[in-house]
Amino acid sequence: MKPRSYFGPDDLAAMQRLVQRSWTTDSHWHLGDLGWQRPSMADRRIALWEDDEAGQVVAWAWISAPARLEMQAPAGLTGDVLAWFDQEAAGEQQTVTVVETDAALVEELSAAGYRPVDDEPFFRHCLRDLDDSLPAPRLPGGYLVRAVRPGELAARAAVHRAAWRPGRLGEMQVPPVDLGDGESGMTTKRYADIVSHWPYRSDLDLVVEAPDGRLVGTALGWLDEVNRVALLEPVGVDPEHGRRGLGVAVSLACLHAMRDAGATQAVVCPRGDDAYPVPRRLYHAVGFRDAGRTVTYRR
Template sequence: MVLVMGRPGGGELGAVVGVLREWQREGAVAQLHPGDVGWFWRFGAEAVGGAVRVWRRGGRVLAVGLLDGERLLRLATAPEVRRDEAVARRLAEDLSRPERGVLGEGRACVEAPGDALVQELLAEEGWGTDEPWTPLRRELGEPVEEPGVRIEVTGPGRAHVRAAVQRAAFDNSTFTEARWRAMAAGPPYDDARCLVAHDERGAAVAAVTVWSAGPGRPGLLEPMGVHREHRGRGFGRAIALAAAAALRDLGASSAFVCTPSAHRAAVATYVSAGFRPLPEVRDRRRDG
């Protein structure tokens, strides 16, 4: 049967998120997580529907992509077809040819599992590699140490606080209370929590959103940030510990995060919170 690409129809997004949950496996190479789609949901369900691509064979979903902006596709595949040549060739063709309607002309990037055959086929199509990222993982079999600061779980009445910390942590952030509400209304947030850390005076100093994929599966931190006026005081470690503890409470087997390798302070923060660096990964990049 031919692999067919399309967009999810109305009401199908929840099913796509469910498929992504099933594909998360402990010990496997990390790939697009339900939490990645959940974080994108801050732009609303219509935007998610326009950004998601699915590849089906015989009606079964075998690959899911999320257009995270105009030039980056984040790709996941069913574990059993990751080295399937027919699937990989169709994916590589769809991603390399602008007329297929996935990525346009010019520079583009594809984030795909490192052991997927599509990585090699994109290289054959002339795709190079982008800047390195460092994945980090913390096992959650044992209880997580206390963060040492007060941690608040964000509800609708405190969404403005969570949004304000996000904007203070990332210079170009457009996160708002309204976008938090849109995110929280999406099906991925059923297995998620937003946490805010407060200092001894009660100021909100750091925040994180954690996403579970279900009991016994890896959970994701996306995003995590420390208020620019409160950096260098250990709040990054504290919120990372709180994130790991929250994912353990949600039944996750491990906590996973990925950060640009050039952000050495971020890597060091996660390591200080018990996360173990894994081998670097790189997106596939086409320059023209």
């Protein structure tokens, strides 16, 4: 089966539908992962494998710099995907990130000369049941959590930039790392692209409003209505309002909104290595448990 190149938004929706059809608690991807990464797709080498009779995408893969493969494919097509990767990234140092429980893909990688490495960050897949054990969010006086409102797109994007400045992310690492003092790439236009496509829902896009009316925290939920599982991605707080429990509060509020929308389970995927512990601690604080991890294989 020969792949074709990615063309645009309709293809991304088809990629998301494949993720939805095949989702389990061991899955690498949630359809919300692709929704959040939508604006970056135009800069990647992406291939799709299609079943013409069913009219469906049955496998997809992309290459991000320098030569890292991300993929979703059934066992019968993993060899085809790796062959495409070999051709597209010939002469480069090839790496593939997989979930440790994907035995079929791990076997294919081993046969093709890939070996696991321990010199790169990995990500934990964490799960939480959205049941009666979900506590109510608690906020300091004067703060409130609510869904984002029409007309707040620029302010919503600005909060994300404040929370995800590279310099601040470097300070959160152990030991601290100098990542410079640039800005996150989240512009109003970029966020508008995300919110204008499925499966974004404004009722799952929560913000923290400070006593002065400014937006200072966010948590975004992505609902897979078929599997009734929601992804929490991303969560952020303006560092000027840090250490007040706002990250925990807005995360809990988003989990409640997901449950109200029909989700019975939530998933989140923070970095799991000891060099970047803060996000994982936050998610554990709201009841997530570790359920798996990613592993990087290098050829």
